[in-house]
Amino acid sequence: MSRRPNAARRFGESGSIPFVGAFHSKSHPSPLLTIGLFVVGALLIVGYLYHGSGGRSGDIGALNRLDGGVSCTQEVQRLIPYLKKAYGDSMRKVLHVGPETCSIVSQLLKEEDTEAWGVEPYELDDADSNCKSLVHKGVVRVADIKFPLPYRPKSFSLVIVSDALDYLSPKYLNKTVPELVRVSSDGLVILSGYPGQQRAKVAELSKFGRPAKLRSSSWWIRFFIQTSLEENEPVIKKFEQATSKKSLSSACQVFHIKPLH
Structure with missing residues (x-):
């Protein structure tokens, strides 16, 4: 099974992580908005890494979790x-x-x-x-x-x-x-x-x-x-x-x- 590109490596190479720029804004967003952006960003990164994790022969459990x-x-x-x-x-x-x-x-x-x-x-x-x-x-x-x-x-x-x-x-x-x-x-x-x-x-x-x-x-x-x-x-x-x-x-x-x- 081919292994997808590592999401963490992509973020590192690009020099930026999604939503980071939002916290350097001069507009000082509300605490709720800040927390929400952090949560969404974390979920996207984790989801990308999970979907991109490659399987190997014999790793049946991982394949079935991905396939449902x-x-x-x-x-x-x-x-x-x-x-x-x-x-x-x-x-x-x-x-x-x-x-x-x-x-x-x-x-x-x-x-x-x-x-x-x-x-x-x-x-x-x-x-x-x-x-x-x-x-x-x-x-x-x-x-x-x-x-x-x-x-x-x-x-x-x-x-x-x-x-x-x-x-x-x-x-x-x-x-x-x-x-x-x-x-x-x-x-x-x-x-x-x-x-x-x-x-x-x-x-x-x-x-x-x-x-x-x-x-x-x-x-x-x-x-x-x-x-x-x-x-x-x-x-x-x-x-x-x-x-x-x-x-x-x-x-x-x-x-x-x-x-x-």
Whole structure:
């Protein structure tokens, strides 16, 4: 992502700051006017600096604050400690599927007794050196999840998917979700956006192929039933207990699916 010119540098080079001249006027403005001009000037400078701050690959939170959208991949990063409490030993071999998967894999690899792999469903345009290294080692793969995953059944103890299924039509969901369950021995965790949330920018539609389709929890439950998938009630209770202790409310819907028998 290109970095915009630094606003502070522009002000320094020009030799003046907006509104400064107003306080050297011979007319002696009222205190209220002086305070108002200072406030407006400060807001303009801060706003310019904030808008001009560049993002980097993996800085999902900053991108979403600027876009006004929600990243379920960022939610995965926040929920890892609670997923560990809910799944226990099932977090020992984890596959994450979704954009910015390098950030999730890197975080999981820092956890004790945890192995992690990732599948990036879209092209890595601005991958940093760490992400390129993970791809080079084969830890992270770039693969279209509309097609069968290049893994054997039950290759991973747990599969987590975020910011990927919302861009698939029901036609491909019918194939992709069971495929994600197939490669898991202990279950699948799905993070999906709530209806009404802003997700992809218009500029990103060419990358995702279609705008995000944010579905309600009732839609997902019907989908699970139609595809013969079951929610994992014991894990759901453990996860809810872990998050409720911290009064944590996720910005994304979280579904826990049982593995195939």
